[in-house]
Every structure is written in C-alpha cells, then in structure tokens.
Amino acid sequence: MSRPRFWDPDGSRFGGIPTFPWRMAPDGYATRRQLRARGLRPGGQQVAAQILRNTRRGVRAAYLYRLDAARPVRAMTPARWAALAAANRARRICPDCGRDAGYVLPVRYGTCLPCADSVPLAA
Known part of the structure; x- marks a missing residue:
C-alpha cells in the first residue's frame, strides 16, 4: 500500500512543516475554525502543521495549531x-x-x- 501524496509528518518535503492529507491529521491539532468552535484561539503560537488537498483550483492548504497550546477566547468588553x-x-x-x-x-x-x-x- 502506498502513502497518500501529501503524507509528510516530519516536514521534509512541504516547507519544513508537518503535512498531512485531507482528513488524516493526528489528534491534538485543530484549524482556527475548529479552535473557535471549542472556545479557543491560537494564542500567539506558530502554525504547527498543515493539511493539503487537491481541488479544482489547485492545491489548497489548511493550517493547524496545537490544542495543548491554545488559549481561551477573550471575552468581549x-x-x-x-x-x-x-x-x-x-x-x-x-x-x-x-x-x-x-x-x-x-x-x-x-x-x-x-x-x-x-x-x-x-x-
């Protein structure tokens, strides 16, 4: 069985950042939208990984952040x-x-x- 095209967990092929195919990111990572749904924000951390997928418009990326480093969303004053x-x-x-x-x-x-x-x- 061959690996998916965008499988690069050590980041050696796609910009020095761990890369995973669509729907194959390991637990512990979330996109900004997923963080927000949990009441969290990235909190100043850098992008920890990315998801790449092919679309009609070309290759699209979704950036992932670590859940353990995320912070609660600040309340609106x-x-x-x-x-x-x-x-x-x-x-x-x-x-x-x-x-x-x-x-x-x-x-x-x-x-x-x-x-x-x-x-x-x-x-």
Whole structure:
C-alpha cells in the first residue's frame, strides 16, 4: 500500500512543516475554525502543521495549531462591542447620499443601491 501524496509528518518535503492529507491529521491539532468552535484561539503560537488537498483550483492548504497550546477566547468588553457596532454602522453609510442604507453597502458599487442605479452606464 502506498502513502497518500501529501503524507509528510516530519516536514521534509512541504516547507519544513508537518503535512498531512485531507482528513488524516493526528489528534491534538485543530484549524482556527475548529479552535473557535471549542472556545479557543491560537494564542500567539506558530502554525504547527498543515493539511493539503487537491481541488479544482489547485492545491489548497489548511493550517493547524496545537490544542495543548491554545488559549481561551477573550471575552468581549463593552468598549469592543461599541467599536464593532461603530465599524458596522460605518459600512452602512452611503458616501454619495449620506444615508444609512440599513444594510452593508456592496463593495462592488461602493454606494447604496439607489445611488448605484442612478449612475448612467458607460457606453
């Protein structure tokens, strides 16, 4: 039986970092999303390993962190909640008409939809 293409637990072939195929990472490692689901964060640690897989877009990587070095997620303070609310509010203000659109402005247009509709199309 041959090894999978991305099997490199000692890190000698893929950038000096332990590499595993999709769904074959050993216990004790987790992605950022998996850490967050457990109420953890990387906590300043470096990437400990990676998962590589082939997709239609080419080879994709997912970085893994050690669970034993992860730290609990910091609680949101009232000041952080206020800063987040202000940032989201700013994303709803149209730069052309100055109104609060009630939704996050599409990056594609950079304005609210009524203002984007009023701009004539280039010929």
